[in-house]
Amino acid sequence: MLLAAASFSEPQIAIAIGCCQNTLRKCLGQELKNGRTIKKAELLERLELASRKGSISATRTLMQAFDRGEHRQPLDGKPEARPSKRTLAARAAATAGGAGTPWGSDLDWSNGRRPQ
Numbered sequence: 001m002l003l004a005a006a007s008f009s010e011p012q013i014a015i016a017i018g019c020c021q022n023t024l025r026k027c028l029g030q031e032l033k034n035g036r037t038i039k040k041a042e043l044l045e046r047l048e049l050a051s052r053k054g055s056i057s058a059t060r061t062l063m064q065a066f067d068r069g070e071h072r073q074p075l076d077g078k079p080e081a082r083p084s085k086r087t088l089a090a091r092a093a094a095t096a097g098g099a100g101t102p103w104g105s106d107l108d109w110s111n112g113r114r115p116q
Contacts, residue, residue: 001031001034001035001036001038001039002035002039003016003017003037004031004032004036004039005035005037005038005039005040006033007036010025010032013032029093044062047061047065048062049064077108
């Protein structure tokens with residue numbers, strides 16, 4: 001699992017543990033498939049333990065890991081659709097000059113006349 005977590009290829013892992021690739025896949029298929037995830041989880045557990053013991057660097061590393069996790073794709077695997085620049089500009093224009101903005105009523109066209 002450690003070698004899989006370090007992105008070693010199957011041939012490299014087979015050489016390192018002294019077996020052929022077929023044996024590796026047959027006997028350690030799940031470890032190859034899930035090794036990276038399991039090792040990352042173990043590492044996070046060790047970081048949490050160090051953080052609880054007062055390690056500031058472990059706490060910072062955990063916070064960075066959590067921050068990266070907030071920007072990941074949803075669990076269904078489909079990336080979140082980002083609106084186009086044109087759509088964002090249209091939304092911004094539609095809400096410009098609304099109540100509570102510095103523009104106040106300067107952009108208000110509701111009276112049918114162009115603002116001065």
